[in-house]
Amino acid sequence: MELEKLKELWDNSSNASLSMNAEGLSQILNNSARGPIASIKRNLTIEVLLVILLYGIIIWLISNHVDSTILYFDIILLVVAGILFLVYAFYKYKLLNKMECMACEVKSNLNLQLNSLEKLVKLYFRVGNIGIILVYLVAGTISYIEASGETVPIPHYVEILLFLAIGAVLVVINYHFSRWYLFNLYGKHIQKLKNILYEMDESEVR
Amino acid sequence: MKNRNEKEFxxxxxxxxxxxxxxxxxYAADALGKQDLFQEIVIQLWKSFESFRNESKISTWMYRxxxxxxxxxxxxSSKKVSLSFPSSFKDDKAQENVVDGYEENLNILYGAISKLTEVxxxxxxxxxxxxxxxEMEEVLGISQATLRVKMNRVKEKLRQITKSSQHGT
Structure with missing residues (x-):
């Protein structure tokens, strides 16, 4: 089939009397976007809400154990963790807001989205891996302080070695799980963006 | 103001x-995919409508x-408004031309395009x-020289595909 014939077919198809009424279109405007960036924003909101809920539960638990010897230590830890989470959530939200420019040239928008998504994945990966080490160390320290004075059936150095060994296993498992999880969540989309940009760039150099 | 904007939109x-x-x-593989994509495009157009200042052609903005x-x-798939979509782009002219293979040719055209890459x-x-x-450069952000080279390749590819489709291979 000749290309002019294809053009003619294409032109005729655009004259189609399509059955979309104003009411249907207006209804669509009330829906929220489902694109990848919109999904990540929604997930961030859920994360923030979950942390608020968690904080509520922890504050309630602490307030019921006011005689605990490590109350002040717990409160300081909570405040530090809360501040760190706020910094993380703020940085992520800022990144998400700069992540897409739908009315920009396709190539620049894809580049923008790819670069921001890669930054976001690195952030997730680092926060996840550093976070688990910190949580583990803090939990260990709290247990150590709470158990001070108690007699344990194993020597002190074995106790420390056991603690470090379990920690190492946890870190390795978390590292591989994060990689697998992030690949499933964003890996395919990142690869798709890379392929499209590669095709655009490939034609630039030929 | 919002109402006026919505009416214009x-x-x-x-x-x-x-x-x-x-x-x-x-770009969509099936009817459900088409509905999803249609809704998402309309939502994205609506979101960027306020920032559209007629600096570029409407078609350029819409294509982007x-x-x-x-x-x-x-x-x-996800929650969506139920819309009635035509199974293909039929119009009066198409109805008249069904006999001389208009619809068949249209299917060949879309079939051929589906075999191309996203770009x-x-x-x-x-x-x-x-x-x-x-305008292609304005939409895609690829230089005109590159687009010409790419276009020649695409034309050739389309010719080959439609030729083999017509011969039933």
């Missing part, structure tokens, strides 16, 4: 609905938003819509 979409349907037809949406969309699909749509290389 809806009028604009109704006027250029064919463009959105064509993109959905080219629609292609950006189609190319970055993660395809999966080639975008280029060929702009070409078939009679957009010049200048």
């Amino acid at each position: 809806l009028a604009l979409i109704s006027e250029h609905e064919g463009l959105i349907h064509k993109i959905c037809h080219v 938003v629609a292609l950006n949406t189609a190319l970055t969309e993660k395809r999966k 080639e699909k975008a280029i060929v749509m702009l070409y078939l819509d009679d957009k010049g290389y200048g």
Whole structure:
């Protein structure tokens, strides 16, 4: 089939009397976007809400154990963790807001989205891996302080070695799980963006 | 103000609905996918409508938003408004020409386009819509010289595909 014939077919198809009424279109405007960036924003909101809920539960638990010897230590830890989470959530939200420019040239928008998504994945990966080490160390320290004075059936150095060994296993498992999880969540989309940009760039150099 | 904007927007979409349907037809695999993509494109157009200042042509702006949406969309179904979609782009002329193979040729055309890569699909749509290389560059962000080279390859590829489709191979 000749290309002019294809053009003619294409032109005729655009004259189609399509059955979309104003009411249907207006209804669509009330829906929220489902694109990848919109999904990540929604997930961030859920994360923030979950942390608020968690904080509520922890504050309630602490307030019921006011005689605990490590109350002040717990409160300081909570405040530090809360501040760190706020910094993380703020940085992520800022990144998400700069992540897409739908009315920009396709190539620049894809580049923008790819670069921001890669930054976001690195952030997730680092926060996840550093976070688990910190949580583990803090939990260990709290247990150590709470158990001070108690007699344990194993020597002190074995106790420390056991603690470090379990920690190492946890870190390795978390590292591989994060990689697998992030690949499933964003890996395919990142690869798709890379392929499209590669095709655009490939034609630039030929 | 919002109402006025919405009215203007809806009028604009109704006027250029064919463009959105064509993109959905080219980039989505099935009827459900087309509905999803149509809704997402309309939402994205609405979101960027306020910032549209007539600095570029309406078709350029619409193509940019629609292609950006189609190319970055993660395809999966979700809650949607039920819309009635035509199974293909039929019109009065099409009905008249069914006998002399209009619909068959249209299927060959869309079948051929579906065999192209994502970028080639975008280029060929702009070409078939009679957009010049200048506007193609404005939409895609690829230089005109590169677009020319790419376009020649796509034309050849399309010729080959439609030729083999017509011969039933």
